[in-house]
Amino acid sequence: MKITKQKGTSKSTGLCRLQIEGDMTIYQAAEMMEKFVPCWNDYREFELNLSGVGEMDSAGVQLLLMFDRKSEGYDKKVRLLEIREAVSEVLNLYRLGQRFDIQTSPRQ
Amino acid sequence: MNLDAGLQAFSEESRELLQSMEDTLLQLEAKPDDDDLINGLFRAVHTVKGSAGLFGFDRVVEFAHLAESVMGRVRDHQVAVANDLPSLLLESRDHLGLLIEQALDGKPDPDEDSIRTGKALSARLQRHLSDRPAGEAQSRSIPAPTAPVLPARREAGVENRCWHISLRFGTEVLRNGMDPLSFIRYLNTAGEIVNLTTLEAMPDPAEMDAESCYLGFEIDLNSAADKEAIASVFEFVQDDCLIHILPPNSPIASYGELIEALPEENARIGEILRAGGALTESEFGTILAGWEKRLGGAGGEAESMPEPSGDAGIRPGVVEPSIVNAGADKYKKVKEHKEEENQVVRVSAAKLEDLVNLVGELVISGANTNLLARRSGGRRLADATETLAGLVENIRDTALSLRMVEIGTTFNRFRRVVREVSRELGKEIDLVISGGDTGLDKTVADKIGDPLMHLVRNALDHGIETPAERESAGKPLTETLHLNAYHDSGSIVIEICDDGRGLVREKILAKALEKQLIKENQSLTDSEIQRLIFEPGFSTAEQATNLSGRGVGMDVVLRNIAALRGRIDVESTPGEGAKISIRLPLTLAIIDGFLVQVGKSSYVIPLDLVDECVEFSEVASESYQDSQHINLRGEILPYIRLGEVFKCHTPGARDSQSQKVRENIVVTRYAGQKAGLVVDELLGEHQTVIKPLGTIFKNVKGLSGATILGSGEVAMIVDVPGLVSRVSESGCPQRTNPVNLEEVRH
Known part of the structure; x- marks a missing residue:
């Protein structure tokens, strides 16, 4: 599992671009969570590149949902980039395709 | 998943619910307008129905559904609690209990008797569903902003032809190696998921535990499967998840129940159901209007409610804020109630028994240690064992108090008896219960039920006069039977007092002579005469009614109580009533x-x-x-x-x-x-x-x-x-x- 901040991440714009490598399942969830929370606190717009995510389960979905907070005074946005088939299947099962801004290529 | 454990839980739960239904129904007779009671009743039968459905007890579900529909109409004030309705519901409750018992016994086919009873009751229940006074019911039940939603069918079912499934997964689900995804995938194979809304209840990221599950779903499933098949999907998680399954075209009322049962704010869920197509706007309007009415809003207020907007998005502003708040309050209350429930842990009586036995052994060996320590003369050892002895004593008291139950539960059983007797004998009887919170050991409480029942029946049957007799004696027409309990020097005293005729000396003597328990001209003191009623073979009932006089005499009562190391005393003032006191030890261990x-x-x-x-x-x-x-x-x-x-x-x-x-x-x-x-x-x-x-x-x-x-x-x-x-x-x-x-x- 590897999470790396990408070019374009900037505290001044509030944008955080993360490249996620590895599965997002219950087995990685706690560890990923630890890395996500500081990002979540520092930025308000997230671009998650999931091209390296092979598998996702409900724990992974919850991690994505965590980023997306609009209620309780938060205004956080999340965009998902380059999602692979296994992930999109899960998101479709949960009918979350509409909820996340899903893009095929990173925004320039 | 141990199915037996599930059935056991169902059996216990349904027994409790049936008991609470009985209590509620009896209270309802006195207070027919009490909405809380009516709601409680509805919830109880609804829960029985739901649980029975999970186990595929179709006959139970079918009958419970009918009863629930009638209660639903009572709740919506379409049917008044009057005439024979309480009796009918009581009988229905009994029948429901019978059906559940049969289902639990695994009897494939019901016997003829129960079929006949079931049919008769169903017919009577149906009558309450059909004879709707058209004008009145319409004006009261239909909210202003909506078109009439009640279809031509007798019962207001929703248009939704799908199964509606509400799931709230427990936090431990993921850790237990289960994934909500697999359930959704499985549902996909059982039918077509027409709509699914994912709900998350996640705390702030800082407090979130990535391995806990915070997900919930509202699902509409188009499927030909039956409830059992759908429920069985969730068999593995049903213990720690909130699962509600509504069949196609369920009554609107059951959706109302569902919305209130779910943890989210009522308004939010309502919007989700509406947006997902589970409810139409007008159906949702009906539910809203129902709440408005119950929350004490005047009927006119419903008119000021904005029409639910046409777009499918979830817009929090759509519903009047007061409703949102009321919904939130309600939710809070429900949640508090839930938390209260969660503070109780069920433990099997056998385990408690083991604990008490072990504590007993501990006490004995503690005493032994104490003795040896004292003999050894070591002061510090003696001090230490002294402390230990104090702790052992505390443990003993705590262990015993675990088995303490309140006598009130036993007392409440008699409400039904008294009610029935008063009907049967044409006597008006008031049952007064006091000291219901007096505690006693469960084993004692279990064994005292039958003797008490006998004494109560006896008091009602022999002790209490007919209204005519009472009138001529100048007593109030309504009799009072008083059940009381209190603690007294290590014992619990249970009193059964009536204000009837008391023990009639002549009658007892005559009977005792006839039964050759005493000899002619034998002189007896009052207390000796009173004790005669406990002699084997003694019964003064001139005609054996079906209340007492079933061949079981007071001697059996006396024996049962003696077996509990208790004693029984009779005080009687002719013409003014009798008091029977039972004195029992608090514990047997x-x-x-x-x-x-x-x-x-x-x-x-x-x-x-x-x-x-x-x-x-x-x-x-x-x-x-x-x-x-x-x-x-x-x-x-x-x-x-x-x-x-x-x-x-x-x-x-x-x-x-x-x-x-x-x-x-x-x-x-x-x-x-x-x-x-x-x-x-x-x-x-x-x-x-x-x-x-x-x-x-x-x-x-x-x-x-x-x-x-x-x-x-x-x-x-x-x-x-x-x-x-x-x-x-x-x-x-x-x-x-x-x-x-x-x-x-x-």
């Missing part, structure tokens, strides 16, 4: 005892009965020697020499010593009666684990059990009431047949 020594034997006297100990001075007793009384501060105190009763002084033992052994007298008090027990030595308090005496000792009066002392010796537990009555019956202790303990022991 461990007592605080007072250890005494007589000769070489040790005896335990229950500490609760000990009033005081004084030195037994021959001087004080001398003048009363013949009558076995002493003068205790100006009071006459009858006394018994334990040594003589139990023959543990070898004759002349005392005389062989140059000085007389200094004796003590233990003053005991039981049921207001004082008696002294003369013993050689007072050894002090002792935690006593009661070991029952074998059946060969069952005729030995004066001993209620045995215990093992720390030293390993056996000490007999003195049955003070038994001993005193034995002595007072025979007038003087010398004339009783003494129990030779030496013989008993070997």
